[in-house]
Amino acid sequence: MYKLTFLLYFLGVVYISTLREVELLLFLWAFLFVALLLKRRKILQSIKMLSFPFVFTAVVSLPYALWSGSVDYTLMLLLRVLGIHTLTLLFLSTVNLYASMSFSRTLSSLLVLAIGFSITYRRALQNFLQALKSRSPHKPERDELLQFTRRVVEYFFNLSLKDGEEVSMAMKSRGFYFD
Secondary structure, rough: HHHHHHHHHHHHHHHHHHHHHHHHHHHHHHHHHHHHHHOOOOHHHHHHHHHHHHHHHHHHHHHHHHHOOOOHHHHHHHHHHHHHHHHHHHHHHHOOOHHHOOHHHHHHHHHHHHHHHHHHHHHHHHHHHHHHHHHHOOOOHHHHHHHHHHHHHHHHHHHHHHHHHHHHHHHHHHOOOOO
């Protein structure tokens, strides 16, 4: 059952990616949003989860739309991103992700690795934020926040490079050569 749901999800992502009609994309996104609300029943949390891709797409695509004058393209791109994101949230709230990837040992291993790294990185970010909060008796100023952000980004960049090299060496030692 999970494998069939995963196949339907995958086909849905491909279908949404190929749509060009803004009206159809808007209708499809509204349908998926209502289905997500009915499934989750947490309206505020669902809206918050959907605001992130909206803001990101607006920040990235808005300068292009203003520069090129193609508002239709920007709207189509935004609705595609929102549709795929809403479909993904609906899929994740319905299906056990590990069971849906059980048809492939490689995908299951990659999923476990990705989730493990996500948990590690999230914990490290929480530690950084707690350290900033505990070491600042006052609200941090703009320069302090910029310096903090620079150091955190540098830390995560170096950590991801180190982790990537370790995973690559571990996979090569187990016989995976894709170079």
